[in-house]
Amino acid sequence: MKIDGVFIFIGYVPNTESLEGLIELNKWKEIVVDKDMRTNVIGVFAAGDSIQKRYRQVTTAVADGTIAALSAADYINNLKKVEAE
Numbered sequence: 739m740k741i742d743g744v745f746i747f748i749g750y751v752p753n754t755e756s757l758e759g760l761i762e763l764n765k766w767k768e769i770v771v772d773k774d775m776r777t778n779v780i781g782v783f784a785a786g787d788s789i790q791k792r793y794r795q796v797t798t799a800v801a802d803g804t805i806a807a808l809s810a811a812d813y814i815n816n817l818k819k820v821e822a823e
């Protein structure tokens with residue numbers, strides 16, 4: 739068969755093995771987050787294909803990343819406020 743290229747199907751299991759027992763994962767090994775991309779561990783955020791969600795596209799990954807970054811900044815700013823008090 740003459741072909742110009744191949745896409746190798748690597749499956750849907752995210753590379754989250756190293757997080758097992760540290761961060762809450764669902765039965766598909768996806769990271770469980772809330773709407774602000776917070777995990778169950780305070781100060782740890784997740785985004786993109788590795789999280790529990792329905793649609794995995796570049797646009798959804800980018801949006802998740804924006805939310806996670808803003809949430810992380812918010813978290814750090816609140817820590818600084820508490821330290822200053």
Ligand SMILES: Cc1cc2nc3c(=O)[nH]c(=O)nc-3n(C[C@H](O)[C@H](O)[C@H](O)COP(=O)(O)OP(=O)(O)OC[C@H]3O[C@@H](n4cnc5c(N)ncnc54)[C@H](O)[C@@H]3O)c2cc1C
Nearest residue numbers: 745746753756785786787788793794795796797798799800
């Ligand atoms: C064949 C294919 C076609 C697709 N076509 C489209 C499309 O047409 N349009 C569309 O919108 N979306 C498409 N998608 C989906 C889109 O690519 C993903 O939703 C998007 O790339 C997710 O971005 P991400 O940053 O979460 O993950 P990724 O882009 O997968 O980036 C994760 C990065 O983390 C790295 N990494 C993994 N484990 C570790 C580790 N332990 N330490 C350090 N780094 C690590 C990986 O090497 C990778 O660079 C396609 C996906 C595939 C597989």
